[in-house]
Amino acid sequence: MGSVEIETDEPLTPAGRLFLRPEINQVIYCAIGLKNPIDPASIKTEVLNSLMLKHPRFSSLMIRDSNGREHWRRTHINLDDHLIILHNPIKEGDLLDDKDHESAVNHFLADISTSSGLSYDKPLWEIHLLLAHKCLVFRLHHALGDGVSLMSMLLACCRRIDGEEGLPRIPSFENKKSNSSSRSGGGCSGSWWRLYLHYLIVLWGFVKMGLFSLVFVVEFVLRALWVRDRETVISGGEGVELWPRKLATARFSIQDMKVVKKAVRNATINDVLFGVISSGLSRYLDHRGSNALQQGLRMTGVAMVNLRGQAGLQDLSALMKDNSVSPWGNKFGMILLPVYYHTSGADPDPLQYLKRAKVMIDRKKHSVESHFSYKIGYLVMTYLGSMVAGLLNYRIICNTSFTISNVVGPQEEIAVGDNPITYMRVNSSSLPHALTMHMLSYAGRADMQILVAKDIIPDPEFLAKCFEEALLEMKEAAAATNKS
Incomplete structure (x- = not known):
């Protein structure tokens, strides 16, 4: 049988x-x-x-x-x-x-x-x-x-829809391989002082990782307990997840974002995005009559970081394999990303928003904050249960100002059956935040869905315009910088 x-x-x-x-x-x-x-x-x-x-x-x-x-x-x-x-x-x-x-x-x-x-x-x-x-x-x-x-x-x-076989392509974010191996075959060119300098750089990297990790992990724990952003006109809080919502779309050109990132050495699209958010929120707060706010006021965002062994998206069949380095499921960590308020005219150079965002994100990259949040969440869920874990996550959201995510989509136009897709946009259900932003790129464009509690932020369309104008202003400044 x-x-x-x-x-x-x-x-x-x-x-x-x-x-x-x-x-x-x-x-x-x-x-x-x-x-x-x-x-x-x-x-x-x-x-x-x-x-x-x-x-x-x-x-x-x-x-x-x-x-x-x-x-x-x-x-x-x-x-x-x-x-x-x-x-x-x-x-x-x-x-x-x-x-x-x-x-x-x-x-x-x-x-x-x-x-x-x-x-x-x-x-x-x-x-x-x-x-x-x-x-x-x-x-x-x-x-x-x-x-x-x-x-x-x-x-x-x-x-x-370009006639090519296979699934839509996703841009690769894998780190480029180092050329050090091709340069190491020059006999005695690798002298002792070069090796010594190399180890000093590696050691300093570990020191920075330890320092930044300690600072960010402590901040993360405090946010889960009582530390809270100062209240502004975009602040949410407990119970706001039940309030009625409005949704608007901010549209960006990926090419414009690439022009901007070239103006700052080693900048990324994510750096540009957070620079745009910082500038756009400052514009919006000025519009709402928040000029009395202190320069440099911090507004903290909650962002998700993919923790898979391979960045970006993959073939679905690869994700479904049990031994995949990029498995199916929820494999991400949470990090806190602050942006800062600067009133109009305080920064004559729009690229300052990008430069500040890059410094902050680079420090986050040198820490283990995202891995810590994932592991601590796993341990709390395992040993204390979902009620405690849910409460801690809820408190973090209540004590911060907004949610932000950025998902990379296909580079070329695609179709469902024989029907071409004109846009792809993503958002999620309500959170205690009064402002959540989710960006998804598709075929050279990036659309950011801006979901707001409409009794707190009644004009999300204007907020979307603030973000769009912030990118265009940075593009003009970047074009001038790149020419020089």
Whole structure:
């Protein structure tokens, strides 16, 4: 007789359990705009033929045992339960034009960001088809995986439209290999003093890592206990996650960001992003009449850092392997990233925002803050339970000013079936922050979704404009610097 394989329930990871806590409960929303009208039957066929339904996370129920522990249990997928079709245009009273598709989609996303969570009667994902606006909205619980995992899964449902085979390409962020080995074959060129200098540099690197790690880890612990940002017009706090939301989109050109980063040696796109946020928030605070604020006032952001062995996105099949260096799931650490208020005119050089951001981020890179937050979260979840871990994470959010994330998408245009994608945008459900920002790049552009508590930040469209103008001002300054 042949053996019968019996499937057993799989326990949730500590991070997955954390995202199910009622005070943290996080759902990720990915809006995908399409060039042509949506054919629901075609979308259904694409999903049925994709790797998504073969992935155990997307074909499992989340259940709790008698001890309250969460597990994944494989189940049969009825795709009709996961495809939600909206035929009529989304409107906000009489204020929305029938052709204003971006505002309509943003209104829909803002509305469901504070609505009831996903039903536990089925696997924790849905696809909403906004037919009138030619938009797909993937609604996925964060317990299924993080941004890297979920973006890799979404791209596995798409194809390139340039005629090339394979999945869409993602820019590589692997460190370039050192040329030291090719230079070491010169006989006695590696003299003793060069070796001595090399060891001094390495030693100083370890010293810096220890010092920065100590400072940032202590700050991280204090933020979880009582240290809080000074209150401003963008501050949230306990209970704000339940307040109504508004959503706006800031659009950036990747080429513009590259021009800016060239103006500061060894700067990165992330450095530029945080410089833009610092400048944009300063502009917005001035607009809201916050001129009495102290120059250099700190506003602390919470950011997530991918901790996988390989940066960037990967083929979904590689993520699904048990022995992968870049496994599926929630594999990220949390870091605190401060930006500083400077009133208009205080900094005649817009690139100062970028330079300050680079110094701060470089120090973070020399620390183990992200690894510490991941490990301490794992230990608290394991030994003290999800309630304590959820409370500590909730306090960190309440004591800071905003959330920021940046996910890298495909370089070229892609399609769902035969329907080209015009934009890709991502945001998440509400947090105690009154301001959350999620940037996703796609085909030379980067769209940042700005989700706000509308009773605290009533004009997110103006805030988006502040960010866009900040980048353009930096671009002008960078162009002048690069010419000189």
